[in-house]
Amino acid sequence: MAPRTSRRRWLPLRYLLPVLVLVVMLAMLMLRGYVHSEILADFRVRPAVENDKVPVSILEGGPVIDTRGGKATTLRVPDHRIVLTFDDGPDPVWTPKVLDILKKHDAHAVFFITGTMASRYPDIVQRMVDEGHEVGLHTFNHPDLSYHSHKRIDWELSQNQLALAGAAGIRSSLFRPPYSSMSQNMDNASWPVTEYIGSRGYLTVVNDTDSEDWRRPGVDRIIRNATPKGGKGAIVLMHDSGGERHQTVEALDRFLPQMQQRGYQFKNLTEALDAPSGDIPVSGLELWKGKAWIWLVQASDDITGTLVVGLSVIGVLVLGRFGLMLALSGVHARRTRRRRFRWGPDAPVTEPVSVLVPAYNEAKCIENTVRSLMRSEHPIEVLVIDDGSTDGTARIVEAMGLPNVRVIRQLNAGKPAALNRGLANARHDLIVMMDGDTVFEPATVRELVQPFADPRVGAVAGNAKVGNKDTLIGAWQHIEYVMGFNLDRRMYDVLQCMPTIPGAVGAFRRSALERVGGMSDDTLAEDTDITMAIHRDGWRVVYAEKARAWTEAPESVQQLWSQRYRWSYGTMQAIWKHRRALFERGPSGRFGRVGLPLVSLFMVVAPLLAPLFDIFLIYGLVFGPTEKTIVAWFGVLAIQAVCAAYSFRLDREPLTPLISLPLQQILYRQLMYVVLLQSWITALTGGRLRWQKLRRNGGVSAPPGGSGERRPLANGISA
Template identity: 65%
Template sequence: MSRHRSNRQSVLRPRRLAAPPLRFFLPVTLLITLLVLLVLRGMANNEVFHDERIAISVDKTTVPRSVLDGGPVVDARGAHNDKPVSYTIPEKTVVLSFDDGPSPQWTPKILKVLQDHHIHADFFVTGAMTIRNPKLIRQVIADGNEIGVHTFTHADMALHSTTRLTWELGETQLALAGVAGVHSSLFRPPYSSTADALDDWSWPVTQDAGKDGYLVSFIDKDTDDWKRPGVDAIVGAAMPKWAGQGEMILLHDAGGNRSQTLAALPIIIEKLQAEGYQFKTIGEALGIRATTPVSGYDLWAGKVFLWCTTFSVRALPYLVVLLAVVGVLVFSRFGLMLLLSIMHVVRTRRRSFRWGDGTPVTEPATVIVPAYNEQECITNTLLSLAQSRHPIEVIVVDDGSTDDTAAIVEQLALPMVRLVRQPNSGKPAALNTGIAHASHDIIVMMDGDTVFEPSTVEELVQPFADPEVGAVAGNAKVGNRDTLIGAWQHIEYVMGFNLDRRMYDVLRCMPTIPGAVGAFRREALEQAGGMSDDTLAEDTDITMAMHRGGWRVVYAEKARAWTEAPGSMSQLWSQRYRWSYGTMQAMWKHRHAVLERGPAGRFGRVGLPFVALFMVVTPLLAPMIDISMLYGVIFVDAGKTLAAWFAVMALQGFCAWWSFRLDREKPWHLISLPLQQVVYRQLMYMVLLQSWITALTGGRLRWQKLRRTGEVGLPIQES
């Protein structure tokens, strides 16, 4: 009874949600960081959230008459929010205000004019320009001028929510704190003019800004200098309507060619001074403190924001160049694969093509099957070999299996099969044991979960008619392709592996003979020292060793083998992690081939760079394309960005269709190609990043046995 009660409690006990695997944390963090950097750079360049729309309204039913008839400075803060107060500029006083800056071209020149006349002004700056020109902000303040907030992106706030307004003001204050250690209580809405121009759309912006503690500064005189009407027109527009009237004048120090503004400014100052006017800032004119220093959290938050944004502005151009390099590499690879695959097909499929002297290879071959806990698959593997049209002996090396693998082999009692047992020592040791027991000079290696077609061995051994050939890579195909993961891997095997192998064959720098289907000349194996356990990619290791030994490695497209691909994302991760890490190990082991002569040097100077670029570097950087696409869709131009992305997808689709056509595969699996490209790219990025971390930290990855189901039956013919 107690046992049942315990079971009941375990069923009812709430489960804890599993935490995301640690291996996902760093890659996802880097991708998010890259997106954040793009956004920060876009904000600084006024690309993110950019909006040039202008609200148009004529109704003024909600604007208090005291505001419409009052001065240019509106106080809707705190106690004044329900009954706003307007302030006018005192008589014989002028406030010069400059919008949209600072500009590295025009602001320093305007500051020089102000210094020469010993006067101060107000500069209403945008957050984007503040981030890009921090020294100018500090110079504006150091010269005794005042800073006001003009939003971050110069968008018309009447068209946006209160949340957007709060964000625009807050980000600009962050920028000011980071750049100069100050906050400003002055705000001028973009596209605003005189107070009597306020309407039912723009008035709520003033109210909301007042709730946030801002004095909203409008103008008395708009010079329209941004229209470049001429120096005389700008000067005339700045003059008061009647003698002695105080006024706030609007000019611009950024946003275009301000040469007319610069020429008109000293004339305005001198004419008004001649009439007895004084020039003051808003704070000086109204007797308030508009700019206050910040410290503590606000100061450091601003500095962090400035550092991050500055870093993004300076670093992103290099990343853009890197992205362009990735794009060139990807397109170059596509073009090279298409061209060389055509050359390979033309060469191998013409009727006159023969290996060596043209004599068919009929001598028997030894097929080695390393097996560790392969009870689900070993029967189909051996029965497929029993149908071989080429004379073979089969050596099954049971590598200390703990299941019924060895018993099943013995029960089958196939005459050409020999079972060799050894303690668990790993796949390379099992293959070396098989080589030691082999009776023939041509040795075929396959995995214990793989199924051969009757013609596979026959096709695999024919290239050995050429005495220069030391090894042959077969055509590995996915047997369990009916699931989504299986379909993705089917596309990868046909397009990513076999199309690549045609290219590498033509270039004579084949980097890998697949463990599922490969053949070797015994002499070449012995010269290379057999299968090594120095890396986790013993197939890549031995292939590179053969190149360095002067042997030629070729591809036999008709030597097909059907293998069981991983059935889950976690198993796929384990497999690709081992492959990626093992490939890096093999590249490092054979790095000296770059300096060698002859065939070894050819592989070192052609094959190794290809492997490094297309199997390590490009997949590691490829997620930048997806992040840039996401950024472009959200912040730049969704139509053009998606059009470019679909153009790339169309090119990939064509390459995939071509590779399927070459392999005589039905193309309906390509329907999952777009999703495969997005998901696989992130998966390969994470796998490669983890492999890099493992390699750089000196970690040692252990062999990871994948769980098999035995789904792949006797030879499957889809072609």
């Protein structure tokens, strides 16, 4: 109720921070997809191509191809020397086992790593270098380069070098193309790539002995395939990644000592050729760029893992909440709709009621509100507490000259102070509170106070409905009110831990209010604060579904943002204020250990994590598995649709607005997420938020008895 205060310095930052968090989360998922070969991966099989453009010296030459300087030459490994080469790693399971076997037998090898794997497992690459092995490039994403441009080849090489620099602080001049074989199998598609690779300063290393371990033909067959003939030297192709490599590890453990006994040495490539090492240390900017890359990749994996855990949590919360709502709301409806149902021994309640209407600049709405109260079927007095309005709100009410309507003026002090002022001037022991932009049906007050027939009841929540639901944003809020708020209230009623009496329509015993000190301005959600306080004082708080009130919901995104920002931040404040209830005994402890966790999970944690469904939907649509992703998302939507349809049936509402439910889930939920995230940021940074007045149009009316078509009378009031 306080006037709007402007803090323009902070608003842009607070709006940007939630968006920035979303962007970072999506960027981390994109990065993860990139380093897991879910983006730009290429696993095509190239058909046979002619080789008439490949020099004969290459086709008949050795497995080390040097096209640097524009000349094509080849090299072979000297006799009795074997260069073991391992492709596609490092693998977190099999590469360490391979390294253990090599270390056991004092053998060196060459590992042709992919950038994706090196980025994810940099410690294994560092171990390769530390133990004397050479590391060569095998591209970043393992594509067939013969299908790609020079620009893509350069990109694959540079990214591979970036990962290697970050993992081990080196760069390599050794390169093995994916899907390569022996020199004699070079063709017109792969040869231009080899020439270009040489022009970039790399030696291309293929093989002349293929163990075919990738086929998993058995240990003995792998050993026979890897054994060179007649004491010749060889570059042997093996794999330490790309699948189950148990046979490779076992074969290696037998192959190494067998060949060493026959006089073979196991060297890395440059050792075998008596040449300078192909691995060159890097420093300066190149090194730090590599380290930054590795850090980002590790962060993306950690964040993605956290998001997956969050997705699991939200899945459990959503299904648990829907299950509870469906089961307990049905229990509530059956209990309260029994033919002979009575709220308590003193039913029906007929004593008069004081209705408090706090108002700040409600000139457009206040006449509708007061006239709707004049049609009440229950005896009432109406107190309009004008909280320093500057638009003539008080004068409008006074000019109406209605009986049993009093106007109380005060300097602007906020909604809680206005309600306390009204309470002090109220003549009756039953107090109804409503907002100045809300209209009641004739039966609302009567239905709202009937639960006070039970002397244990201290407060009653009414059924707040959206009156201006003809727009898309209004329809979305209508779905939220019927499905979320009212199903929740039925559930919380059964569990006896109702968290909030809505400010639009609620009733209280005067004694309950006075025992907890009246309305407090400690939080921005005074309705949640007072409800929790009444629970802790030992009173029951219940939901009266027939006590319908029609409120004017925000009609713009900006207004909706302001309202929900206040609600979510105020709810967090109320939870924090009443946190001691977690450790107390009696009614306060029961509410603290049942109500506070449920409110925290369902109203704070679940909405904050809900967008993970949509983030992973986007991720799954782009990177796969697309079909399973779509099925899962529509499965969640179907569950929500069932709950929504059930809640609409309980409230006897037409199902037509549910047509917009899918769009609501895609767009509206994101807005609510950003609002909640902004509230978290405000809370964690110690920010303060003032009550903000929403602009109203004053066009809401209520159908008679809560059903049927509206019949507008003068000034927009319905009969």
